[in-house]
Amino acid sequence: MFISEIKLLGFIGLKSNGNKHYILRVLPFLLALIFVLVVGNQSLSSSPKTTEILWDTYGVPHIYGKDNQSAFQAFGWAQMQSHGNLLLHLYGQARGRAAEYWGEKYLESDHWVQTMGVPERSHSWYLAQSPKFRRYLDAFASGINAYAEKHKDLIADEVEIVLPVKGEDVLAHQMRVLNFTFIANPEEVAGVSKQQSKPGSNGWAIAPSHSENGHAMLLANPHLPWSDLFLWYEAHITAPGINAYGATLVGIPVLAIAFNDNLGWTHTVNTYDGWDNYELKLADRGYRFDGQVRAFKTKTLSLKVKQKDGTLHSQKLVVKSSIHGPVISRKDGKAVALRVVGLDQPGVLQQWWDMARSQNLTQFQAVLQRLQLPMFTVMYADREGHIMHLFNGQVPIRQQGNFEYWQGLIPGDTSKTLWSKTHPYQDLPRVIDPKSGWLQNTNDPPWTTTFPQVLNPDNYPPYMAPRGPMEFRSQRTVEMLAEDDKISFDEMVSYKHSTRMxxxxxxxxxxxxxxxxxxxxxxxxxxxxxxxxxxxxxxxxxxxxxxxxxxxxxxxxxxxxxxxxxxxxxxxxxxxxxxxxxxxxxxxxxxxxxxxxxxxxxxxxxxxxxxxxxxxxxxxGGDGGLGIFRVLNFVPLSDGRFKSVSGDSYVAAIEFSQPVKAMALTSYGNATQPGLASAGDQLKLFARKQLRQVWFSHQDVLSHLAERKVF
Missing domain, CATH: 1.10.1400.10 (Aminohydrolase, alpha-helical knob region)
Known part of the structure; x- marks a missing residue:
């Protein structure tokens, strides 16, 4: 191919009769043509011989893998190029060794991670993966390590101590994020009662009957803090069996919100309870349970803490556990044990990967039925016109009490309150293809996902989800969806940016x-x-x-x-x-x-x-509690003004037409590494209430190419 393009250039030159000015005029266009043809020939093949990352002008990596393992490796490389310092910081914390690496300010984090058993369990989770997916995790880690080795000068000296990264580090990070931040947040666990002010999100699914063009549409719109482990990373992954675009949290090796040519999904933080604090009655150096005294399981760990002079100081951490889970310290002096779901279900990463590979609702539901994803509503739409809202989660099967009861401190001296199993898929609230033609969730209970209401809370256990009240943001979103009989793609994008209170x-x-x-x-x-x-x-x-x-x-x-x-x-x-x-x-x-x-x-x-x-x-935009769909949360500055620190973080609007149509925005930009493009361009779009076109086809990617990496 390349030789034929050189011949073409020579032919044009000869026909010009030596006119150098003519050659100079056409040369840039010919070189561009050669580049597109050569790159296209290498990348569009059904069995490419190489793996490559095509970076577009907004810093989004489009990964074309010769096989799945190579795609994972390239994704690890891409995340390091965009967020290397942050990623290594997060992995160091997930190991429970952050104080050893960076000092005493991380000691509380290490106590939490080690008490919850994250490092030890991540090893068993790693061994529990299928051999194929274990190789994928190793490949992702090898991509991280390869980038760090190749670009040592671009990685902060202080985080290099985390290297090399292993596959089980990926799982430890995932566990810390999902099970011990989203489900059981250490700040909430430390209180007597649970707080409902968790990270938020909006999600819409619109059926063909309710859309102007007769195509199903999906709106993805998580609201998370604009920092730390909550940062979204936008990416496009193509390999044998997958061609998916979306976003994931930094350090996660698969897309968590995504679409392909045939379907897509988003998540919202649901009104879900996957953890409980149990008050223990102490007796004879143990605790009472069902009329008997049980001994605590005890292990002693040694934590290292880096001192200001660079030396390491060892500190003992004694972890006691009851039948419920690890004992946590409480301000009121009571002995309390924490129980969290999902610690024996290590397959969420493979589930997300297989969700992105699904091609229709039947396949997608078959993957969802594994219930490896411990929480989050699933909002779904597809090319065939189906829409779905699933109140997804590993919901404990409880013998008593309503949702409010389980928000408090639970008696830990009886097996009547100790749950050990979770509800199967068929028990969870789910709506498919409602007559209304639309579904929504804005972190409200599932009962109000559409109107007229389809789900009756009386048909579910009273602890499944609360029964109200319906928040003002939820009422606002229903008003927008219900009052427009036929919503166009552009209208959906406009509604997304509604700031009406x-x-x-x-x-x-x-x-x-x-x-x-x-x-x-x-x-x-x-x-x-x-x-x-x-x-x-x-x-x-x-x-x-x-x-x-x-x-x-x-x-x-x-x-x-x-x-x-x-x-x-x-x-x-x-x-x-x-x-x-x-x-x-x-x-x-x-x-x-x-x-x-x-x-x-x-x-x-x-x-x-x-x-x-x-x-x-x-x-x-502003606080969702005011009934604003365009959510932004602020912290005060010294001059009386306020700065945005969370809220609309990743937005994707998708129409399942032929071809699929999509627009997106990562509010703060797609990179945090020094020297890379900042959030400026996308934040300017944010300020103008605009999304940017998603470049999903290979030709579109090539037309907006900023950088290319071949492996």
Missing amino acids: ELADRLLDDLIPAARKYGSELARRSADVLSAWDRQTNADSRGAVLFAAWVDAIDFDSVFSKPWSEDSPLTTPDGLANPQSAVTTLSTVAAKVEKTYGNLDVAWGDVFRLQSGDVDLPAN
Whole structure:
């Protein structure tokens, strides 16, 4: 092929009769043609002889593997090139040796990881993998090591101590992320009761009957912190049996949210309970269980802690375990044991891999039925027009109690409260192809996935999921989906960027007249600002700052005159319980807003900012608790403004047309390594409420090629 292109160049040159200017004009185009033909010939073959990574101009790796093992190795290389320092930091923490590597500030992390048995269990998980998938994990690790060896100068000196990485490090990281962060977060476990303020997400599946073009569509939109182990990594993997595009968390060797030519899925954090704290009754150096005294299982570990002078200090960690699980220390002095699901089910990575290789709903469900993925809603759509919402998770089979009961401290002296099995796939709430033509989840319980409601909570164990209330963000998403009979792809993208505040729509009709009736001059001016406000949190929205500050100051649980009701899930709660008190709070808040920002109608984007590196842009979107679909969460800065730190992190909008159509955005960019492209370009798109086209075809990738790596 290459020789024939050289001949073509020579022929053009001869025909030009030696006209050098002519040759110089056509030469760039000919070279580009040669490059595309040569690269295309090497990459489009059904059995390519090499493996390559084609990096597009947004830093997304498109991996073309000659076989699956080579694709895993290339993916390890790609993640190191984009996030090498972060990845090695995360793997060091998953080993429970971070304090040994980087000092005492990581000691608490090591205590958690070692007490939970992550390093030891990762070895047994590694041995439990199929021989083929074990080779894939080893290949991913070898890609990490190969990049680090080739590019030592690009890896921070402090993280090189983690090298070399092994396959079981990958599993330890996965376990720490899923089982001991998402399911059992150490901060939640340390409290007496569980908190429901977990990372969030939006997910939509739209059937052909509800779409303008007659194709099923999918919207993926997780909301996670913009740092650490929560960072998404966007990628495209093609190898024998797979051609999938999506995203995964840094350090995970397979795509966790993805689509191929025929189907796709996303995840949302579901209202799921996969862990429990058991209070133990101590007796005779043991604990009571079913009328007998049992001895604790005890092991003593030695943790090393790096000192400021570089020396290592050893520290003992004594881990006691009951029949329930490891004993954790408590502030109140009680002995409490932690039980977490999924520790005997090590196949989630292979399940995700096989989900991406599935080609229809039957195959996809067969993979889901393994239930190796310990939590997360699955929202699905495909080319054949099917849509599905699965309340996925390893849900413990419990003998008693509703969802609220299991949020507290559980008696640990009886087998009546000790669960040992989880529900099979057929027990889980699931909706396929509803008459409404759409499904949604915004971290609400599964019962409100579509309207008219299909799932009846009375048909499931009372501990499966809570029964309400339906949050305002969920009500907002249902309103957008239900009110548009035929949604186009562009409309779905537009709805994704909606910053309208459902809570404002619910309360301003009471608050504004109350402020004018009961309020001071300042309250009446506030009413004027709120009346003129567009009830959105766009960068130029004026009034949103005042309203959000008022919401932050009220007692949210008691502000409504009409509480949420299962009978009216989309119109309750509603009304002000105490209008005069609400106005008093408004006056207080208004005085602070005016003093801080100089006026009451300060623009939302002047106060709330998108910041990354040198980029500082006005934000749009806000807290989902306000009923905003476009979720952003902020932390205060020293000057009275706020900086985004979590929320919309990865977005993908997919239409299963022929060919598949997709747009996406990784808000903070696709790399954290120094010297690589920062979040700037994508954050600028974020600020403009835009997604970028996904380059899924090989030709599109070549047309937007920034770098090529051949193995």
